[in-house]
Amino acid sequence: MTFENLLHTRATRVVVISPDHAVEEFLGVVERMGLHRVSYTVGWTAWLDIAPDGVNKATALERVRRTLGAPRKNVIAVGDGRNDIEMLRWAAETGRGVAMGQAPHEVIAVASEVTGPVSEDGLQTVLASIR
Structure with a gap:
């Protein structure tokens, strides 16, 4: 094309x-x-x-969350890129917004917590913490 x-x-x-x-x-x-x-x-x-305008990972996840009827406090979002900022900010409001260790400073700044980088299995650490 x-x-x-x-x-x-x-x-x-x-x-x-x-x-x-x-x-x-x-x-x-x-x-x-x-x-x-x-x-x-x-x-x-x-x-x-x-x-x-107004469409991002946060708005998409909020739509999925509402459809499933999941409480906001149970939300966990993990990201490492600038396109994850809105999602992490949204998740961190009442749940967990987790930045990967290798994320740029502006991504880490909006997260409620930081895990290890991909090279150190940071996501596995987050997943293991889910009860």
Whole structure:
């Protein structure tokens, strides 16, 4: 499919990858783009997720939680990328928002707790703590 054809395709999410950019450089490019009326996050690498305004992992998990009838206090969310910030903040309000040890500072800052990095089986530690 050509780029011109994509312009006429309905989408709920757009992912932009720029492997030739360093993350800090890519963050600057995204800031200058002036994205409005959308939600967006930049990942670990030069990776940009764009979604409709107000749609993110937190809103998706809240919808699943309500459908299942699960109490908010029982929520555990684990993440390590900038696209996990809203989800971790949401989970930490009444449940557990866990940042992986290798997460960037801004991700760790919104979490209610931090586990070890992937290389040290940090997620296993979180899963083992569930009773």
